[in-house]
């Protein structure tokens with residue numbers, strides 16, 4: 001696909017012959033019928049009035065930053081491009097439109113629908129993954145008015161949630177800090193299958209490190225991560241259930257015939273420790289059996305959910321016994337997950353336990369065991385944890401992240417700003433809803449330090465803003481030429 005910078009926005013070439021390599025939309029439900037009925041009734045009326053080919057210009061933008069915040073991350077562009085690259089009504093779809101419009105509609109209209117594609121549509125866009133602000137067009141869509149209106153609903157749909165959830169993910173990343181591992185665990189709580197797949201894609205774009213969503217891993221190449229559930233722990237009764245107890249040494253040099261006994265030996269050593277023995281006595285045997293089994297299954301990546309019974313009196317000591325047994329055989333355990341209770345306090349207690357083991361038993365690196373936290377986390381709980389002080393290395397976040405619990409929609413709009421080179425405006429008593437007419441050129445001014453100061457919109461034929469004082473403003477860069485410092489490389493917030 002050819003791309004050229006024009007008017008501050010990036011032009012995406014949309015002629016189908018040049019788009020042969022673009023695959024279709026990720027979601028096969030994204031078809032020309034994924035629109036509101038009124039786009040087809042208007043298309044008929046434009047066609048009947050002979051207006052359908054008039055050249056129209058629409059701006060796609062939003063009016064207010066979400067989550068009470070100061071910025072938005074633009075996302076969803078790739079899916080819009082995939083949509084228009086393949087935009088063509090099938091015979092089946094045309095028959096359905098015919099059955100949905102009044103029988104008085106002339107048959108020739110359906111011949112017109114049969115012939116339309118997006119070869120006369122031009123899109124100008126800010127790059128996906130950019131930091132953007134209200135009212136500045138994210139995309140400008142130019143083309144025959146009837147065709148462009150048929151794109152409106154799908155475009156707004158594809159940009160709205162994508163930008164909202166990417167922004168939500170970026171905000172979670174900002175609060176968590178760069179050094180934390182952020183895992184998206186939202187599939188089960190997302191708004192249906194498309195919500196789940198889109199959330200995984202755009203949370204990754206917004207700065208999450210991995211997802212638990214296997215389908216998203218396959219579709220987009222997003223790293224997959226996961227732990228195990230409480231059901232796994234409570235499904236076991238006792239270590240006697242484990243029949244295959246043998247485990248090969250990591251270097252393949254020997255085989256431990258009874259890994260279960262090795263784990264029990266370590267648990268007894270921990271109990272006998274002057275410091276650790278004071279924290280716990282008998283641990284839960286169902287949990288010990290589950291952890292031992294998981295350790296046998298994944299000796300090189302052992303991670304255990306430790307809050308099924310009692311974090312400090314059972315989960316953490318049981319985990320440590322298995323981790324130490326694995327360590328004897330040359331394996332390094334990954335860590336624990338906490339999924340209830342006071343996550344700040346428990347993470348600090350678990351860290352102390354790990355550090356004591358490192359000191360007392362001379363197991364180097366044991367104190368740095370990874371701690372993952374989950375359970376209804378959101379920006380506020382992450383902030384509260386930071387303020388209290390915690391020892392969490394990694395956060396698993398689901399419901400609040402993917403459902404955008406704090407704000408369910410971004411309010412993206414698609415407004416006519418010009419037709420046949422004539423400006424158009426929508427008036428409203430609510431001034432925030434008055435549209436800004438004309439094709440625009442958009443500029444982002446950068447300060448001396450290279451940070452963006454302000455976005456400016458000018459008419460297409462107006463001269464670019466002048467830099468009055470070289471010392472105040474660094475070179476003017478057009479929107480779309482570059483993404484912002486520290487924010488996005490290759491469209492992904494890191």
Ligand SMILES: Nc1ncnc2c1ncn2[C@@H]1O[C@H](COP(=O)(O)OP(=O)(O)OP(=O)(O)O)[C@@H](O)[C@H]1O
Nearest residue numbers: 339340341342343344345375376377381384385388
């Ligand atoms: N130290 C903390 N400071 C602030 N919020 C916390 C802290 N620790 C946990 N939370 C949050 O408090 C809430 C605890 O929720 P709730 O009491 O329903 O869970 P729980 O009883 O601990 O666990 P569950 O019911 O899932 O077994 C969660 O939203 C969690 O993210």
Ligand SMILES: O=P(O)(O)OC[C@H]1O[C@H](OP(=O)(O)OP(=O)(O)O)[C@H](O)[C@@H]1O
Nearest residue numbers: 185339374375376377396397398399400
């Ligand atoms: O809390 P979220 O941010 O949505 O993250 C995903 C949650 O999903 C899992 O358990 P699930 O919530 O299904 O069970 P639970 O309600 O018993 O914790 C996991 O243990 C997390 O708690």
Ligand SMILES: O=C(O)c1cccnc1
Nearest residue numbers: 185212225226227228396
């Ligand atoms: O892998 C996990 O721990 C996980 C995945 C989805 C939801 N909750 C937890």
Ligand SMILES: [Mg+2]
Nearest residue numbers: 339374375376
């Ligand atoms: Mg939960």
